[in-house]
Amino acid sequence: MARRQHPRTEPYGRPAAHAAIELRAVRRTYGRGGEAVHALRGIDLSLDRGSFTAVMGPSGSGKSTFLQCAAGLDRPDGGEVYLGGEEISRLSENRLTKLRRSRIGFIFQSFNLLPSLTVQQNVLLPQRLAGERQDRARARELLAQVGLGEHGGRRPGQLSGGQQQRVAIARALITAPDVVFADEPTGALDTRTAHEVLGLLRRAVDTMGATVVMVTHDPVAASFADRAVFLADGALAGELYHPDPNAVAERMVTLAARPVGAAA
Numbered sequence: 001m002a003r004r005q006h007p008r009t010e011p012y013g014r015p016a017a018h019a020a021i022e023l024r025a026v027r028r029t030y031g032r033g034g035e036a037v038h039a040l041r042g043i044d045l046s047l048d049r050g051s052f053t054a055v056m057g058p059s060g061s062g063k064s065t066f067l068q069c070a071a072g073l074d075r076p077d078g079g080e081v082y083l084g085g086e087e088i089s090r091l092s093e094n095r096l097t098k099l100r101r102s103r104i105g106f107i108f109q110s111f112n113l114l115p116s117l118t119v120q121q122n123v124l125l126p127q128r129l130a131g132e133r134q135d136r137a138r139a140r141e142l143l144a145q146v147g148l149g150e151h152g153g154r155r156p157g158q159l160s161g162g163q164q165q166r167v168a169i170a171r172a173l174i175t176a177p178d179v180v181f182a183d184e185p186t187g188a189l190d191t192r193t194a195h196e197v198l199g200l201l202r203r204a205v206d207t208m209g210a211t212v213v214m215v216t217h218d219p220v221a222a223s224f225a226d227r228a229v230f231l232a233d234g235a236l237a238g239e240l241y242h243p244d245p246n247a248v249a250e251r252m253v254t255l256a257a258r259p260v261g262a263a264a
């Protein structure tokens with residue numbers, strides 16, 4: 001793959017010595033015995049710093065479980081997760097919570113902004129929770145970059161859905177995290193607004209060196225990524241670099257038609 005080159009200086013500053021995130025033989029099983037559901041059956045995946053990856057697959061294929069394990073929200077039953085070269089899956093709950101606040105950014109389908117805080121306070125919240133200095137100049141800069149430079153004093157309820165998701169993008173980037181996880185970030189948006197939001201994620205990767213991992217079922221959304229990886233029945237079932245929406249849609253149809261339990 002021809003990797004895009006990104007400036008590795010401001011605001012990330014860290015060398016590109018490691019993958020941003022790496023999963024090795026990650027397994028997650030719900031329940032036991034005959035009732036056990038193998039949500040992840042041994043995932044090996046390495047994502048470069050400064051890359052944009054779409055995670056796709058039919059309903060029940062393990063996308064949410066993948067995201068939860070990769071983001072340190074859930075613990076795998078087997079295997080390891082490395083964030084910036086550090087193994088995180090066996091950290092204490094306390095350390096994991098701290099790490100999530102400062103080194104991982106989250107973007108959700110439903111925006112999840114706090115309605116009682118201003119837009120700028122929402123953007124600064126991860127730094128506040130992490131006990132870091134609240135960098136107001138950086139918050140203003142990020143809000144300007146997502147086209148909301150004039151809206152810092154507003155409340156989320158005064159903004160459109162697309163604007164709220166742009167605030168969420170600024171919030172996800174405020175701590176310059178190792179990885180930004182986006183869970184169906186355009187699921188609640190109309191097509192045009194969705195494209196604007198996806199364009200901003202693309203820009204965060206291209207101009208700031210951010211690393212974005214996005215779970216989506218939308219082939220057009222996936223086409224903004226550098227790489228689409230497909231899950232089926234808890235296992236990796238192929239990938240596409242520079243994914244084209246038609247090729248992604250075709251792959252999804254094939255996966256949806258597979259008999260459950262078929263080998264990856």
Ligand code: ADP
Pocket residue numbers: 030031037038039057058059060061062063064065066
């Ligand atoms: P996706 O996000 O692709 O829809 P999930 O990761 O949510 O897939 O689910 C993968 C499999 O694990 C499914 O069979 C689902 O029913 C099962 N699963 C997910 N969460 C739980 C849970 N908390 N308890 C039991 N089974 C679960």
